[in-house]
Amino acid sequence: MSVTRSDVEHAARLCRLEFSPDExxxxxxxxxxxxxxxxxxxxxDVTEVEPTLYGLAGSTPLREDxxxxxxxxxxxxxxxxPDEENGHFKxxxxx
Amino acid sequence: MGICxxxxxxxxxxxxxxxxxxxxxxxxxxxxxRVCDPTLRAYVTVNEAECERLARDRGRQSGGPPGVAAPLxxxxxxxxxxxxxxxxxxxxxxxxxxxxxxxxxxxxxxRLRDRGCLLIxxxxxxxxxxxxxxxxxxxxPTRNPWDLERVPGGSSGGSAAAVAAGMAAAALGTDTGxxxxxxxxxxxxxxxxxxxxxxxxxxxxxxxxxxxxxxxxARTVEDxxxxxxxxxxxxxxxxxxxxxxQVRARQTGEVGKSGVLRVGVPWGFFSxxxxxxxxxxxxxxxxxxxxxRWAFEEIDLPHAEYSIAAYYLVADAEASSNLARYDGVRxxxxxxGTDDLWEMYVRTRTAGLGTEVKRRVMLGTYAxxxxxxxxxxxRAQKARTLIKRDYEEVLRRVDLVxxxxxxxxxxxxxxKLHDPLAMYLSDVFTxxxxxxxxxxxxxxxxxxxxxxxxxxQLIGRAFEDQTLLEAARLFEQVVALExxxxxxxxxxxxxxxxxx
Numbered sequence: 057m058s059v060t061r062s063d064v065e066h067a068a069r070l071c072r073l074e075f076s077p078d079e080x081x082x083x084x085x086x087x088x089x090x091x092x093x094x095x096x097x098x099x100x101d102v103t104e105v106e107p108t109l110y111g112l113a114g115s116t117p118l119r120e121d122x123x124x125x126x127x128x129x130x131x132x133x134x135x136x137x138p139d140e141e142n143g144h145f146k147x148x149x150x151x
Numbered sequence: 152m153g154i155c156x157x158x159x160x161x162x163x164x165x166x167x168x169x170x171x172x173x174x175x176x177x178x179x180x181x182x183x184x185r186v187c188d189p190t191l192r193a194y195v196t197v198n199e200a201e202c203e204r205l206a207r208d209r210g211r212q213s214g215g216p217p218g219v220a221a222p223l224x225x226x227x228x229x230x231x232x233x234x235x236x237x238x239x240x241x242x243x244x245x246x247x248x249x250x251x252x253x254x255x256x257x258x259x260x261x262r263l264r265d266r267g268c269l270l271i272x273x274x275x276x277x278x279x280x281x282x283x284x285x286x287x288x289x290x291x292p293t294r295n296p297w298d299l300e301r302v303p304g305g306s307s308g309g310s311a312a313a314v315a316a317g318m319a320a321a322a323l324g325t326d327t328g329x330x331x332x333x334x335x336x337x338x339x340x341x342x343x344x345x346x347x348x349x350x351x352x353x354x355x356x357x358x359x360x361x362x363x364x365x366x367x368x369a370r371t372v373e374d375x376x377x378x379x380x381x382x383x384x385x386x387x388x389x390x391x392x393x394x395x396x397q398v399r400a401r402q403t404g405e406v407g408k409s410g411v412l413r414v415g416v417p418w419g420f421f422s423x424x425x426x427x428x429x430x431x432x433x434x435x436x437x438x439x440x441x442x443x444r445w446a447f448e449e450i451d452l453p454h455a456e457y458s459i460a461a462y463y464l465v466a467d468a469e470a471s472s473n474l475a476r477y478d479g480v481r482x483x484x485x486x487x488g489t490d491d492l493w494e495m496y497v498r499t500r501t502a503g504l505g506t507e508v509k510r511r512v513m514l515g516t517y518a519x520x521x522x523x524x525x526x527x528x529x530r531a532q533k534a535r536t537l538i539k540r541d542y543e544e545v546l547r548r549v550d551l552v553x554x555x556x557x558x559x560x561x562x563x564x565x566x567k568l569h570d571p572l573a574m575y576l577s578d579v580f581t582x583x584x585x586x587x588x589x590x591x592x593x594x595x596x597x598x599x600x601x602x603x604x605x606x607x608q609l610i611g612r613a614f615e616d617q618t619l620l621e622a623a624r625l626f627e628q629v630v631a632l633e634x635x636x637x638x639x640x641x642x643x644x645x646x647x648x649x650x651x
Binding site for chain 1: 251252253254255346347348360361362364390391393454456457459460461463464471478479480481482483484485487489490491492493494495496497498500501504509510512513514516517520527529530531532533534535536537539571572575586588613
């Protein structure tokens with residue numbers, strides 16, 4: 057499986073990561089080798105096989121849609137924020 | 152032998168009988184850390200002030216906090232630095248979280264505190280748990296106490312090195328693809344990965360949520376069981392937590408008593424190309440156990456050879472999604488200097504995440520992206536089903552599966568660092584258990600010709616952790632491995648003199 061330069065650039069955009077041209081080239085080779093290895097999975101006949109999505113099958117517990125007790129206080133939730141204003145997370149302008 | 156080499160059980164009873172004061176116990180460990188850790192680098196953060204204060208307070212009380220008793224009261228426990236500790240920084244070995252202080256304790260951590268444990272420090276790891284050598288940390292590599300030129304394994308390498316060097320009585324680690332068992336094997340310790348859902352993941356910083364599980368690293372099976380009893384059990388804060396997950400430390404003695412233990416060994420899967428030392432230890436242990444009514448039979452795990460491929464696709468796909476949260480908005484470091492939101496995300500993530508993490512996030516994103524989803528991610532999940540089925544079928548016939556934990560003893564620092572695929576392949580024996588959600592324990596089993604520890608793992612049925620622990624105890628008694636002081640540690644203690 058050969059990975060093209062534009063494949064890597066596309067994935068980088070989706071990941072919000074930036075790489076130098078050298079790094080992109082290295083990654084292209086590494087991802088290519090890893091993907092070549094996982095091609096091994098093609099040997100398997102999986103036509104009748106259901107995928108396993110979760111650790112162990114169990115039912116999803118549900119509860120009323122109300123705030124739980126013992127949740128974080130606003131100031132605690134904001135304590136690690138790089139920037140905040142008026143009790144909110146603050147980010148550079150979106151529009 | 153000093154205080155720091157005692158088992159957790161022995162320490163607990165020494166404190167309870169007032170043969171050692173809590174302050175002396177803490178001081179012995181802190182002094183060991185001061186002598187050894189500048190070289191070993193097992194800790195990212197040492198929780199010195201809090202431990203000293205708590206130890207002083209406990210020393211004045213009779214017994215400790217109300218309802219708290221041996222064996223865990225006042226015991227110094229290390230916690231891997233991807234498990235949240237309130238008020239104590241939790242870095243995940245990443246630059247992006249290097250100053251992150253969680254506002255809450257992980258459930259496993261609060262349960263340890265409730266039992267009177269002292270959190271002696273936060274241990275080094277491969278960034279976010281991604282690695283098998285503890286070399287991928289923003290804080291630099293951890294060294295193996297058995298040989299300072301070798302890795303302690305990973306990703307819970309800091310936890311394993313801390314326990315092996317007497318810098319903690321036991322430690323919490325996390326096991327997504329072998330990250331508790333493999334470092335325990337490479338450092339001569341017991342490493343326990345519970346059934347998925349037995350220990351709450353609340354406060355465990357997510358890497359691959361369908362595989363992640365908190366586990367225990369300790370010197371003996373009994374110590375492991377004591378810590379596991381404290382941290383296991385249902386938790387309303389984790390929707391994947393199991394109702395039947397509580398593990399008890401007390402042995403019922405049922406296992407092995409009623410008859411022979413049937414143990415399957417997948418010789419065909421692991422024998423080819425296996426390191427001769429690991430092969431010799433496996434054969435020697437099997438023949439010892441056979442004499443004690445363990446009935447071995449060869450088993451086949453026909454899809455085991457696909458487990459690395461399936462694992463890295465599933466784990467990295469989940470990681471790429473989980474790590475999207477590091478965007479410089481709610482916590483962690485922001486790389487500023489721009490008034491554009493997109494640019495802020497890119498700068499923050501590019502500066503904050505390390506090489507291996509980026510590689511995995513890229514691979515996971517690629518495998519999930521349009522046009523590749525079915526070929527990679529979906530196919531990997533189907534392979535996961537086949538791998539899981541192999542174990543289920545085998546474990547209907549046998550009680551346990553036995554195989555090596557790692558294909559080699561500890562490898563050299565730098566040996567696999569620049570070859571990601573070679574590093575991934577070192578997880579070949581451990582990842583299947585995570586894909587199947589099963590419990591497994593790595594046990595000290597022998598030494599290589601050059602004196603490095605070698606571990607074998609026992610794998611049990613889902614939610615039969617109790618049985619697995621009891622079998623592990625029998626294994627430990629039968630194998631009766633001669634205890635040795637790690638050579639690297641010996642050197643550090645001799646040159647540091649004064650070390651406890």
